[in-house]
Amino acid sequence: MAEISGTAKLPPSGDKHEEASERLWVIFVTATMVLLIAVVVFTSVHYGFHPPSQVETIDSTSLHKGGEFSEANLGTVIAPDGSAVVRVVAQQYAFIPNCLVVPAGKPVTIRLASADVVHGFIVQGTNVNAMVVPGYVTTVRTTFQDPGEHLMPCHEFCGIGHQAMWAHVRVVEASRFPTDADKQKAVSCAS
Ligand code: CUA
Numbered sequence: 001m002a003e004i005s006g007t008a009k010l011p012p013s014g015d016k017h018e019e020a021s022e023r024l025w026v027i028f029v030t031a032t033m034v035l036l037i038a039v040v041v042f043t044s045v046h047y048g049f050h051p052p053s054q055v056e057t058i059d060s061t062s063l064h065k066g067g068e069f070s071e072a073n074l075g076t077v078i079a080p081d082g083s084a085v086v087r088v089v090a091q092q093y094a095f096i097p098n099c100l101v102v103p104a105g106k107p108v109t110i111r112l113a114s115a116d117v118v119h120g121f122i123v124q125g126t127n128v129n130a131m132v133v134p135g136y137v138t139t140v141r142t143t144f145q146d147p148g149e150h151l152m153p154c155h156e157f158c159g160i161g162h163q164a165m166w167a168h169v170r171v172v173e174a175s176r177f178p179t180d181a182d183k184q185k186a187v188s189c190a191s
Contacts, residue, residue: 093161
């Protein structure tokens with residue numbers, strides 16, 4: 001409180017009990033902060049989290065008119081070294097394609113663009129988890145070790161149909177992909 005009259009006095013100093021209790025709180029709060037930071041650092045390193053570092057812009061309003069995210073390019077393309085690039089469009093309320101097919105044990109780069117609002121995607125059972133913001137290309141690199149099927153739901157609320165927006169990722173043996181360079185058509189589960 002502001003002092004006006006000048007007659008009020010500070011509480012008697014040297015109240016040992018209050019000082020001790022204040023010190024305990026300082027220690028407790030500092031320890032809590034250190035613990036939380038340690039948890040963030042540990043989980044980031046342990047699960048291989050990383051912030052989206054690539055800021056690559058794109059015109060979200062004209063994805064369908066051509067370019068990298070035109071319809072014929074959506075899906076998986078295998079490079080000569082066996083690695084894969086998967087291009088996906090996220091829009092209300094679906095991922096296109098809605099089933100991604102990727103090779104097991106090979107580096108996979110997933111590139112997503114939103115055609116409308118902010119979406120997110122997580123590949124369950126992996127550390128793949130990112131937002132898809134209109135105007136930017138989201139790039140995630142990973143390797144799926146074992147063949148199998150993963151759900152890939154949208155995890156950013158994107159409108160009334162959000163809960164119905166999901167895809168899946170089918171991991172198959174790398175040998176099942178065509179390797180001849182002339183067959184460079186983007187594929188998804190259906191093709
Ligand atoms: Cu897209 Cu939620």
